[in-house]
Amino acid sequence: MVSFQKIHMIVFKQTVKASVQLNFLKRLSRSLSNGYTLLSALDTLKWDKNLRDISNKIILLLKDGKSLDQALDELSFHPIITTYLYFAKEYGDLEASIIKCVELYEKRLEYTKKFTQVVRYPIILITVFSFVFFFIQHSVLPNLLILFQQNDQNSQGFSVAINLISFIYYSFITLLIACIFFKVLWNYVETIVPFQIQLKIFELIPFYRSYLKLNTSFLLSTHIATLLKTGLSIKDVLAILSNQQKLPILSHYSTILMRGLNQGQYIYVILDQFTFINPQLASIFQKNSNVDSLEKDLTTYATFITDELNQKIMKAITYIQPIFFILLGFIIILIYLSLMLPMYQIIQTL
Numbered sequence: 045m046v047s048f049q050k051i052h053m054i055v056f057k058q059t060v061k062a063s064v065q066l067n068f069l070k071r072l073s074r075s076l077s078n079g080y081t082l083l084s085a086l087d088t089l090k091w092d093k094n095l096r097d098i099s100n101k102i103i104l105l106l107k108d109g110k111s112l113d114q115a116l117d118e119l120s121f122h123p124i125i126t127t128y129l130y131f132a133k134e135y136g137d138l139e140a141s142i143i144k145c146v147e148l149y150e151k152r153l154e155y156t157k158k159f160t161q162v163v164r165y166p167i168i169l170i171t172v173f174s175f176v177f178f179f180i181q182h183s184v185l186p187n188l189l190i191l192f193q194q195n196d197q198n199s200q201g202f203s204v205a206i207n208l209i210s211f212i213y214y215s216f217i218t219l220l221i222a223c224i225f226f227k228v229l230w231n232y233v234e235t236i237v238p239f240q241i242q243l244k245i246f247e248l249i250p251f252y253r254s255y256l257k258l259n260t261s262f263l264l265s266t267h268i269a270t271l272l273k274t275g276l277s278i279k280d281v282l283a284i285l286s287n288q289q290k291l292p293i294l295s296h297y298s299t300i301l302m303r304g305l306n307q308g309q310y311i312y313v314i315l316d317q318f319t320f321i322n323p324q325l326a327s328i329f330q331k332n333s334n335v336d337s338l339e340k341d342l343t344t345y346a347t348f349i350t351d352e353l354n355q356k357i358m359k360a361i362t363y364i365q366p367i368f369f370i371l372l373g374f375i376i377i378l379i380y381l382s383l384m385l386p387m388y389q390i391i392q393t394l
Contacts, residue, residue, distance in 0.1 A: 113130040247319060
């Protein structure tokens with residue numbers, strides 16, 4: 045019976061809804077804070093019918109020898125969650141890790157909800173406008189061009205206007221399709237492209253590289269600070285970070301840092317050479333030789349980076365609608381002028 049349940053779980057594995065993941069973490073954190081062991085806490089989650097099935101699957105995986113992060117990974121929980129719980133194995137503070145997961149994942153859901161609300165109306169507008177534009181371009185504008193030519197008017201300016209409108213609109217659509225295609229293609233080729241080449245590609249993406257720099261600096265500072273609290277040396281911390289596979293950039297940078305330290309180099313000198321690490325992080329390591337002071341400064345810096353990331357993400361989201369409406373309004377004005385000016389010229393010749 046147990047074997048059948050495991051086979052059924054693997055064959056019919058589905059991604060857990062984001063809201064359910066967040067609710068699961070909150071309930072689990074609350075049970076752990078009340079003194080329950082992990083298995084006992086998961087048993088209490090069965091009282092909620094929405095979490096009963098997930099709890100049963102996780103209990104099965106834990107009894108099969110999986111860690112909590114591996115069990116959640118099997119159920120396709122978000123990488124933010126599984127990454128933090130992976131590090132919880134190393135320093136043992138599971139409850140604190142889950143609380144941090146809740147905080148970060150809740151922020152992510154907030155951004156996702158805000159982004160969805162912002163792009164909803166532009167998507168509806170561009171869909172409706174696409175049908176209208178297709179009709180105007182293939183029916184109204186050609187007939188107007190013929191009428192314009194029959195009245196012995198100079199149609200060159202009108203033709204240029206039509207071509208300009210078509211170029212702007214189809215360039216915009218092509219850009220959107222290209223972004224979607226690149227994202228889908230990247231999911232397939234990411235595993236076969238050497239990581240150094242991936243980093244070079246990331247450097248070429250203007251806005252993404254800025255986000256990646258802040259995010260990598262945040263992850264490195266917060267995980268080093270958390271692991272230093274357990275009394276580990278900086279070399280042991282870097283060894284843990286380099287061995288994990290959930291955060292490839294962090295693993296890559298940690299491996300380089302370990303190699304440099306073994307060669308007698310200073311860690312802040314190496315950090316200063318990394319593309320996706322803020323210079324402030326290198327200065328923190330340069331200033332602090334004491335582990336306690338370093339851990340304190342890294343924790344504070346991680347908080348600072350979190351606030352900066354939040355501000356930049358929200359700012360970027362608020363720019364989406366105005367930029368879209370300006371572009372769409374410009375195209376509509378061009379279409380209006382291309383329709384009305386030729387008709388006005390024809391009327392003047394009558």
